[in-house]
Amino acid sequence: MGIPAEKLDRLREKAREIRRHIITMVGAAGSGHPGGSLSAADIVTALYFEVMRIDPRRPGWPERDRFVLSKGHAAPVLYAALAERGYFPVASLPSLRQTGSPLQGHPDMRKVPGVEMSTGSLGQGLSAANGMALAGKLDGRDYRVFVMLGDGEIQEGQVWEAAMAAAHYKLDNVIAFLDHNGLQIDGPVTEIMSPEPVADKWRAFGWDVQEIDGHDMAAILAAVARAGEVQGKPSIIVARTIKGKGCSFMEHQVGWHGSAPKPEQVEQALRELAGGSF
Amino acid sequence: MSKKIATREAYGAALVELGRLNPNVVVLDADLAKSTKTADFSKEFPQRFFDVGIAEQNMIGTAAGLAAAGKVPFASSFAVFATGRVYDQIRNSVAYPRLNVKIAATHAGVTVGEDGASHQMVEDIALMRVLPNMTVIVPADAVETRAAVLAAAEMDGPVYIRLGRSGVPVLHDENNFRFEPGRAVTLREGNDVAVIACGIMAAAALEAAEKLAGEGVSVRVLDVHTIKPLDVQAVVEAAKITGAVVTAEEHSIIGGLGGAVAEALAEHHPVPVRRVGVLDTFGESGKPDELLEKYGLTPADITLAVHEVLKRK
Numbered sequence: 150m151g152i153p154a155e156k157l158d159r160l161r162e163k164a165r166e167i168r169r170h171i172i173t174m175v176g177a178a179g180s181g182h183p184g185g186s187l188s189a190a191d192i193v194t195a196l197y198f199e200v201m202r203i204d205p206r207r208p209g210w211p212e213r214d215r216f217v218l219s220k221g222h223a224a225p226v227l228y229a230a231l232a233e234r235g236y237f238p239v240a241s242l243p244s245l246r247q248t249g250s251p252l253q254g255h256p257d258m259r260k261v262p263g264v265e266m267s268t269g270s271l272g273q274g275l276s277a278a279n280g281m282a283l284a285g286k287l288d289g290r291d292y293r294v295f296v297m298l299g300d301g302e303i304q305e306g307q308v309w310e311a312a313m314a315a316a317h318y319k320l321d322n323v324i325a326f327l328d329h330n331g332l333q334i335d336g337p338v339t340e341i342m343s344p345e346p347v348a349d350k351w352r353a354f355g356w357d358v359q360e361i362d363g364h365d366m367a368a369i370l371a372a373v374a375r376a377g378e379v380q381g382k383p384s385i386i387v388a389r390t391i392k393g394k395g396c397s398f399m400e401h402q403v404g405w406h407g408s409a410p411k412p413e414q415v416e417q418a419l420r421e422l423a424g425g426s427f
Numbered sequence: 428m429s430k431k432i433a434t435r436e437a438y439g440a441a442l443v444e445l446g447r448l449n450p451n452v453v454v455l456d457a458d459l460a461k462s463t464k465t466a467d468f469s470k471e472f473p474q475r476f477f478d479v480g481i482a483e484q485n486m487i488g489t490a491a492g493l494a495a496a497g498k499v500p501f502a503s504s505f506a507v508f509a510t511g512r513v514y515d516q517i518r519n520s521v522a523y524p525r526l527n528v529k530i531a532a533t534h535a536g537v538t539v540g541e542d543g544a545s546h547q548m549v550e551d552i553a554l555m556r557v558l559p560n561m562t563v564i565v566p567a568d569a570v571e572t573r574a575a576v577l578a579a580a581e582m583d584g585p586v587y588i589r590l591g592r593s594g595v596p597v598l599h600d601e602n603n604f605r606f607e608p609g610r611a612v613t614l615r616e617g618n619d620v621a622v623i624a625c626g627i628m629a630a631a632a633l634e635a636a637e638k639l640a641g642e643g644v645s646v647r648v649l650d651v652h653t654i655k656p657l658d659v660q661a662v663v664e665a666a667k668i669t670g671a672v673v674t675a676e677e678h679s680i681i682g683g684l685g686g687a688v689a690e691a692l693a694e695h696h697p698v699p700v701r702r703v704g705v706l707d708t709f710g711e712s713g714k715p716d717e718l719l720e721k722y723g724l725t726p727a728d729i730t731l732a733v734h735e736v737l738k739r740k
Contacts, residue, residue: 211497257523257524258495258524259524259525265495266491266492266495266520266524267519267520267523267524268519269519270515270518270519270520272484273484273488273491273516273519273520274488275488276484276485276487276488276489276491276492276516276520277488277489277491277492277495277520278492279485279488279489279492280488280489280490280491280492280493280494280495280496280500281492281493281495281496282492283477283489283492283493284492284493284496284497284498285496287453287474287475287498288496306484307482307484307485307488307516310479310482310484310485311485311488311489313480313482313485314479314480314482314485314489318477
């Protein structure tokens with residue numbers, strides 16, 4: 150594809166840094182959602198450090214690209230990316246979920262600069278993203294709206310209302326990611342309420358669909374570039390990911406959806422992430 | 428009384444007027460544009476109108492996104508769908524982030540008529556009132572409706588406007604009427620009892636007051652168009668002056684205007700209160716006027732309530 154190795158290395162290193170932040174802040178909070186934050190880390194890194202047209206000094210810049218974290222419980226990955234990108238101090242990350250902290254358990258657009266929509270109740274982010282995209286078309290602005298969904302989240306009916314609408318309104322300025330890590334709280338998604346075949350479903354709803362390895366930085370960037378060329382329809386990038394990716398004892402585990410690592414587990418995870426073991 | 432205009436008709440016209448004044452106003456509907464009258468706006472501003480089809484949750488979420496991007500969205504459907512069906516969407520995508528979304532719901536109450544209980548929403552004031560950051564307006568007539576729509580567009584934050592299907596008497600002179608959000612309107616002075624009403628029951632209260640005057644009962648009538656924030660001062664003053672209060676709404680007696688007034692008076696100035704409204708039941712199919720009779724929403728019901736509450740003074 151021709152992405153310089155130096156760029157890929159830089160992004161991979163940034164993703165590792167973001168994973169360290171996720172582990173540290175959830176550990177400090179004593180609660181939170183590490184599994185689904187870690188699975189999304191590479192995509193979110195790519196967006197905030199390469200893809201998106203943003204300016205941390207002007208969070209309200211009308212021409213900016215937007216990112217809606219529809220799977221709002223992955224707030225740690227969003228906060229880590231925003232802090233690293235300069236929207237607020239990295240030093241405040243360990244205040245996640247503490248009383249009085251702006252870093253709420255689920256993203257609050259009124260409290261944290263850079264958060265484009267308050268989310269947490271699943272299934273609502275794509276609708277909001279559509280609204281932002283419609284505003285962009287009305288105003289003749291060419292910003293793009295990126296949105297990330299979970300594969301358990303797409304069990305919510307509103308997601309499909311929004312999917313239908315995005316295609317109907319030809320919102321080619323909407324680029325969605327499905328963090329397809331295969332797991333939800335009560336078990337694997339295929340056992341609880343299977344959304345498969347996901348790619349076929351989105352195609353049937355009129356979306357351009359790509360399927361990638363969600364931990365392959367080059368593939369992520371290539372898919373975004375390709376999505377950017379799609380005209381007249383919204384795009385979704387179905388990313389096969391590993392829940393808990395980057396932390397050996399969390400990977401593929403249902404139980405790490407919403408549990409915090411204990412101090413000794415934090416230590417072990419940080420050691421793994423320092424070593425670049427993946 | 429004067430001519431009758433449905434508040435939803437006034438809404439449709441007001442939206443067009445607003446659309447001309449404010450290029451950021453956009454309108455959403457969910458396949459009910461001909462009934463909610465958002466169709467009026469759609470004819471003049473098709474680019475700014477989004478009929479999302481029978482997908483109300485998506486409508487609210489899309490409105491939230493439009494508001495986040497600087498638009499002033501008015502989202503409409505029947506009250507039952509625009510509040511109950513989308514409750515979590517309003518709560519989490521609109522009220523919690525305090526986004527500038529205006530929900531204008533028509534066909535509230537039993538006067539929906541023949542469609543029956545599934546479409547007759549008598550719990551919506553309660554649902555919206557309990558949400559933080561939500562302003563709740565129940566206009567009594569076409570004049571208040573137009574004013575409320577224009578005012579809502581100027582307010583910063585979520586607003587719920589409750590409108591009806593049938594024609595209602597015009598109570599105010601539009602050249603003379605000043606709409607102040609959060610301020611009750613004294614429609615009639617009186618000292619023996621205060622009837623505090625909203626929506627279609629304001630006209631019913633005036634009719635009851637006329638009749639009671641003939642019996643020598645002096646009735647003060649308050650039109651409380653803003654249920655939230657409630658004009659507590661006006662309510663308490665009315666209670667202080669009269670010593671007895673009747674509330675009246677085309678809504679359940681639980682949690683609506685009656686609930687709000689009872690809460691305020693219990694804390695500030697307890698007096699005997701009687702709530703006129705739907706008695707914790709669902710509606711049914713029928714002619715609107717017959718349903719108002721059957722469900723206790725007539726001037727005669729207000730009169731009975733006044734007699735009852737006067738005994739407890």
